[in-house]
Amino acid sequence: xxxxxxxxxxxxxxxxxxxxxxxxxxxxxxxxxxxxxxxxxxxxxxxxxxxxxxxxxxxxxxxxxxxxxxxxxxxxxxxxxxxxxxxxxxxxxxxxxxxxxxxxxxxxxxxx
Numbered sequence: 781x782x783x784x785x786x787x788x789x790x791x792x793x794x795x796x797x798x799x800x801x802x803x804x805x806x807x808x809x810x811x812x813x814x815x816x817x818x819x820x821x822x823x824x825x826x827x828x829x830x831x832x833x834x835x836x837x838x839x840x841x842x843x844x845x846x847x848x849x850x851x852x853x854x855x856x857x858x859x860x861x862x863x864x865x866x867x868x869x870x871x872x873x874x875x876x877x878x879x880x881x882x883x884x885x886x887x888x889x890x891x892x
Contacts, residue, residue: 821876822852829853838863848873862886 829852853876
């Protein structure tokens with residue numbers, strides 16, 4: 781089972797990119813966390829391109845956003861949620877480029 785770690789210090793640039801909530805990273809050990817978004821758009825962990833999931837929670841503890849990275853770039857499905865837990869937006873990325881996006885209302889219905 782993957783362990784989820786909470787951050788207490790996040791660089792200003794990361795806060796701008798990821799919003800104002802609690803960020804966590806899914807890792808398999810108790811290592812300290814040091815995620816950084818470089819100016820060239822590569823997200824790193826311990827100086828190496830990050831592969832894995834980053835999550836952010838709303839103040840009420842509900843999942844707010846989950847992003848998937850491969851080799852430091854967004855890759856796969858990234859989801860954002862309303863405060864009530866319903867899916868708000870789903871984006872699909874490949875090698876850092878957005879492929880598709882879908883939006884949902886607070887009841888989980890697809891928006892046109």
